[in-house]
Amino acid sequence: MIASARLSISEKGTITVHQQLNIYHMVGVLFPVGRDKTGVLGVHRLRAAGRYIESDCDELRHLFPHVQRALALRERLRHTVLAQGAAMDALERVDTGVLVVNASCVVLYANRAAERLLKSSSEIRTHLQCLCIDDPALNNRMARLVRDAVWTGDGKAHAPGAALAVPRPGRLPVTLLVVPWRENWTNDSASQPAASIFIRDPEASGPGACETLRELFGLTRAEAAIAVAIGEGQSLDQIAATFGVGLGTVRTHLKRALAKTGTSRQGALASLVARSVAGISPQT
CATH class of the missing domain: 1.10.10.10 (Winged helix-like DNA-binding domain superfamily/Winged helix DNA-binding domain)
Structure with a gap:
């Protein structure tokens, strides 16, 4: 807020670097930016331009809130980029398969664990980029859960998510959790609603x-x-x-x-x- 900052006018040059640069007059403000950071907004004049007066401060007061908002936005974007990077790093390290699919079960994203599971599994796999289960009844149920989740993410239904077990003869089942999810998957400037699918194979440990x-x-x-x-x-x-x-x-x-x-x-x-x-x- 501008109320938290104090505008000040300096007298003409007393600092050597100002004399070297022919800068003799300055009006500026210090203000907080994010955690443990201070922003500086300063405007300088050459010696021949004369000293700043109070009306110059008034003009800076009009500019200052815009600068402060721009710096605050940059700080928020920095945290957003950091959060996205951390999320992607986590997705690639966990032993839980994570997929994002559209309403037709077309895989839009798969992390490493999901790719490993789909390559090694004979019960659940991808065919023509679509996630499918060999058992027709289970495949139809998964498709229905995905549609419900996509419609929920698009605001057309209310399905919080559902789980599904895929049996394997003589082995522990692969388990799935289908939940609503939405992100801006750009396609001709249109947002595409999607569903997240979490897959775990209890018989598969992560590398390392x-x-x-x-x-x-x-x-x-x-x-x-x-x-x-x-x-x-x-x-x-x-x-x-x-x-x-x-x-x-x-x-x-x-x-x-x-x-x-x-x-x-x-x-x-x-x-x-x-x-x-x-x-x-x-x-x-």
């Missing part, structure tokens, strides 16, 4: 999970690998077969992993792995 667990709890490579496998829902027999070791060896590594992580049961270890930062990739 083992190394992160080793850093967190001091696990050996074998202990970390078994902890990750436990977090993915594998049984001890499955882990032994996967790593080509005996069941007793798996039990020994598991016992040590439980002790180092402060857990006492496989379920607690699985929960710790799932809820820790092991699911966030340190790789950029």
Whole structure:
């Protein structure tokens, strides 16, 4: 606000740099800009132009609010850019697949986790850029949830979002959450409403999970690998077969992993792995 700033007129040059630049008169103001920042607005005159008078200050008072608003807008834009950068960085690191689709299930955006999941899954995939599920009934339900979410984002309906499980024979299901979302996807200057889909595969860990667990709890490579496998829902027999070791060896590594992580049961270890930062990739 202009009330928070004080306009002042300096006498003619007493600073060497002013004399070197032939600047002898100045009228200016200091004002707060954002957190721990101060803005400076100054107007200078050559010696021959004469001193500033009160009417000059009045003209600056008319200009000052516009300058202050422009600087405040720049500060808000800086925070917006920072927030967008942080959001994109987070989206590319988490082990949750995130997609943005339109009403026809055409994928407009997919983060790395979503791309990995869609490439490895045989139950849910993309076909001609459209997200689809092999099971016709589940595919129709997903399409309906997406349309409801898109219409909600466009203000034509009220559907807060819904979840969907995609079964896999002999494996844990892939789970989806469809929610309304809207952003300015420019298409001939028209805004395109969309839906967000979050996908998680409980049997897929993010890259770098083992190394992160080793850093967190001091696990050996074998202990970390078994902890990750436990977090993915594998049984001890499955882990032994996967790593080509005996069941007793798996039990020994598991016992040590439980002790180092402060857990006492496989379920607690699985929960710790799932809820820790092991699911966030340190790789950029």
